[in-house]
Amino acid sequence: MTLELVAADVQGERLRAAWDVLASVLDPEVPAVSVRDLGIVRDVIEHDDGLEIVLTPTYSGCPATEVIEHDVLAAVDAAGLGPARVSLRRAPAWTTDWISAEGRRKLAEYGIAPPGPATSQEAAPVRFFGRRSEAEKLACPRCGSFHTERLAAFGSTACKAIYRCLTCKEPFEHFKPI
Amino acid sequence: MQSSIELQLTPSAQYLLRIGDTCLILAQRLGEWCGHAPILEEDIAMSNIALDLIGQARALLTRAGEIEGRQHDEDQLAFLRNERDYFNLTMVELPRGDFAFSVLRNTMVSTWLKLLWERLANSTDPEVNAIAGKALKEARYHQQHSGDWVVRLGDGTDESRNRMKAALEQLGRYVAEMFDTDAVDEQAHEAGMGPLWSELKAPWQAEMQQILDEAGLAMPAESAFRSEGKRGMHSEHMGFILTDMQYLQRSFPGGVW
Numbered sequence: 001m002t003l004e005l006v007a008a009d010v011q012g013e014r015l016r017a018a019w020d021v022l023a024s025v026l027d028p029e030v031p032a033v034s035v036r037d038l039g040i041v042r043d044v045i046e047h048d049d050g051l052e053i054v055l056t057p058t059y060s061g062c063p064a065t066e067v068i069e070h071d072v073l074a075a076v077d078a079a080g081l082g083p084a085r086v087s088l089r090r091a092p093a094w095t096t097d098w099i100s101a102e103g104r105r106k107l108a109e110y111g112i113a114p115p116g117p118a119t120s121q122e123a124a125p126v127r128f129f130g131r132r133s134e135a136e137k138l139a140c141p142r143c144g145s146f147h148t149e150r151l152a153a154f155g156s157t158a159c160k161a162i163y164r165c166l167t168c169k170e171p172f173e174h175f176k177p178i
Numbered sequence: 179m180q181s182s183i184e185l186q187l188t189p190s191a192q193y194l195l196r197i198g199d200t201c202l203i204l205a206q207r208l209g210e211w212c213g214h215a216p217i218l219e220e221d222i223a224m225s226n227i228a229l230d231l232i233g234q235a236r237a238l239l240t241r242a243g244e245i246e247g248r249q250h251d252e253d254q255l256a257f258l259r260n261e262r263d264y265f266n267l268t269m270v271e272l273p274r275g276d277f278a279f280s281v282l283r284n285t286m287v288s289t290w291l292k293l294l295w296e297r298l299a300n301s302t303d304p305e306v307n308a309i310a311g312k313a314l315k316e317a318r319y320h321q322q323h324s325g326d327w328v329v330r331l332g333d334g335t336d337e338s339r340n341r342m343k344a345a346l347e348q349l350g351r352y353v354a355e356m357f358d359t360d361a362v363d364e365q366a367h368e369a370g371m372g373p374l375w376s377e378l379k380a381p382w383q384a385e386m387q388q389i390l391d392e393a394g395l396a397m398p399a400e401s402a403f404r405s406e407g408k409r410g411m412h413s414e415h416m417g418f419i420l421t422d423m424q425y426l427q428r429s430f431p432g433g434v435w
Contacts (some may be wrong), residue, residue, distance in 0.1 A: 015271060035253030039361070057312075059229075059233060059234075059312075059316065060230055060234045060237060060309075060312050060313055060316060061230045061231070061232050061233025061234070061236075062233070063229070070401040075359060079346055086348055090237075090305075090312060091304070091307060091308035092311060092312070093311040093312040094310070094312070094313075094314065095315075112184065118315075126318065126321060126322055127390075128322070128325040128326055128328070128329045128388070128389050128392050129326055129329060138261065139274075152219035152222065153219075153319075153322075153323045154219070154222050154223040154226040154227075154323075155222070158226050158229060158230065162219070167388075171427035176319070178315045178319065
């Protein structure tokens with residue numbers, strides 16, 4: 001094996017290890033899913049002076065962004081992957097369509113109804129209603145019933161809305177498609 | 179006392195401050211609902227919308243500061259400018275009023291911002307372009323939520339309809355400023371920063387008409403009065419908001435947490 005190939009191998013190894021570590025960094029506000037499952041880790045780049053982890057913020061005003069940056073760096077450091085820094089990439093804008101299948105499964109398990117497709121919704125014209133209870137057909141993450149209604153457009157964090165199931169009577173959160 | 183910063187504005191920087199300041203001051207007004215909204219869900223909604231607007235304002239103020247080229251960061255721009263150096267729409271600095279007034283103002287401004295972000299997503303400034311791509315999704319949700327309330331209150335009881343009518347009467351006087359075009363606008367537009375605000379008028383009226391039709395309300399006729407917050411000429415309410423907003427930074431210069 002030539003020296004270049006060994007170097008490339010070591011480099012690939014470090015990137016793989018970084019991606020593995022990122023799969024264990026949980027979102028501080030939705031601690032059921034990792035930042036990697038949420039799709040906010042866009043890239044990991046190896047530079048001569050260390051790793052660059054590229055993140056895309058979920059919402060313009062998301063207060064968790066700084067905590068996530070800190071957690072990501074702490075995890076990479078704890079794994080002994082050498083110096084690292086975080087950079088923010090705004091474009092293209094984050095969409096819930098980037099949440100992995102695994103991430104969606106974990107959200108539902110945690111009791112949060114995962115988002116439907118965002119891109120098709122964005123193409124539809126906005127329509128206005130005095131009452132919105134019948135507007136979306138959303139399955140209850142606990143019992144699976146579609147007999148649900150929205151209680152509030154905004155929830156405990158910017159990314160969620162509050163619903164309740166009329167079958168099992170339990171309230172639940174919905175990760176809004178954006 | 180921390181002294182105010184002096185701006186050296188280019189049209190492109192002022193163009194961005196007009197939008198960023200509009201987001202910032204509306205967010206400040208919405209924050210006043212925290213603990214006061216008629217129901218808990220709406221208390222949370224107002225604060226959440228304010229949070230998105232502050233995020234958008236931070237990004238725009240940061241970019242405006244970079245374009246200005248005097249190393250003014252988002253905090254200096256938010257906390258160390260005097261009243262005449264703020265360029266927000268006058269509409270957003272009016273006192274928060276009742277719930278009808280607030281949801282109507284949110285509807286008017288989020289519809290306007292949505293149309294603006296759609297066009298700013300084609301800005302030749304890559305940073306503005308990226309900010310707009312994200313903000314557009316947020317403005318759309320804000321419009322949906324606030325517009326639903328306009329329909330619900332307009333098509334509600336006599337009391338809610340009357341309050342909505344009063345809000346339309348009051349806010350109608352400040353609509354013209356949203357579509358005024360001046361030299362700053364034209365030069366920023368020439369530079370590829372974003373659209374002339376006059377381009378937004380027809381689509382804004384069409385979308386507002388759809389909401390008001392659904393609500394059984396009518397748009398008041400255009401008034402002869404022209405507000406000029408975007409040129410730094412504010413209503414008597416502006417000084418009070420800035421006093422609230424800037425108090426800490428003026429009293430404890432450079433304080434961070």
